[in-house]
Amino acid sequence: MAELTNEIKKIAVVGTGVIGNGWIARFLAQGYDVVATDPAEGAEGRMCAAVEHAWPALEKMGLAEGASQDRLHFESELKQAVADVDFIQECVPEREDLKRKVLADIDRHAKQGAVIASSTSGIVPSTLQADCQHPERVIVAHPFNPVYLIPLVELVGGQKTDSAVIEQARKFYDSIQMKPLVISTEIEGHVGDRLMEAIWREALHLVNDGVATTEEIDASIVYGPGLRWALMGPFLTLHLAGGDQGMRHMLEQFGPALKLPWTKLEAPELTDELSNRVIEGCEHQTEGQSVAELNKRRDEFLIELLELLEKYWPAANLNGRL
Structure with a gap:
């Protein structure tokens, strides 16, 4: 049984790439003290710039x-960064050997x-905790x-993870205005990424x-199913497609x-030809717009969209886990 810190006051973020810096910005905005570490040259400067960029949103x-x-x-x-914190968010590059060593x-x-949470997008926790002295x-x-x-x-525990750790993490993320989804079964890619990868593979085909x-495919999502998915997701969207009988009729038909x-x-x-088509398509779509400008437009849109979601789907939950 893991002995947990009663109150989370200070957080460490290990790895300051796009995801790590996103975590840093959220933790700071929620009033926490944050210590970050990254061995890459220039990491501190890039981190500060990323947080500064996110702050207006x-x-x-x-x-x-x-x-x-x-x-x-x-x-x-790293040793000094994590020695005196209550919660550690690991965000190093998605390489199994590297993540296992760092964890x-x-x-x-x-x-x-202290709780140790990995931001991995696809590796299962049992693999990540295999070399730890306190995998629980x-x-x-x-x-x-x-x-x-x-x-x-998405929160997932490994074979040796203590259920109390998952519950503490769930409460913590909920307290910083997130929607923690506790996934009961380990699976590569978890849930959200597996769904996104399915669409991504089809888009590449x-x-x-x-x-x-690329522009036509993006438009097909933005002006079609993406509008509905933002509110209801794939299952409830198709439930409505079945008319008064809902999903029952939809499946029959x-x-x-x-x-x-x-x-x-x-x-x-992923041949050179396909890569070039995708790259050239994206560059054509964004011609004359910098990534920073696109990020700003995305952030402003998401803020308004989240307000709409709260208005039309307040306190959305999945068996009390969301």
């Missing part, structure tokens, strides 16, 4: 009392009672970009086969179509 969302960018400290050594190092140096306190906490705005975080451009060879489950080979 967080101000629009509403900062917690005491929230300040001044509560962020960068530490060059084992974190576990070795973190104080008793290691979980997966997989967010979605931009972490400082998107509320979903459509480009590869010359059926549609459209279920046989599932046998038709519409989709291609395996991804196409």
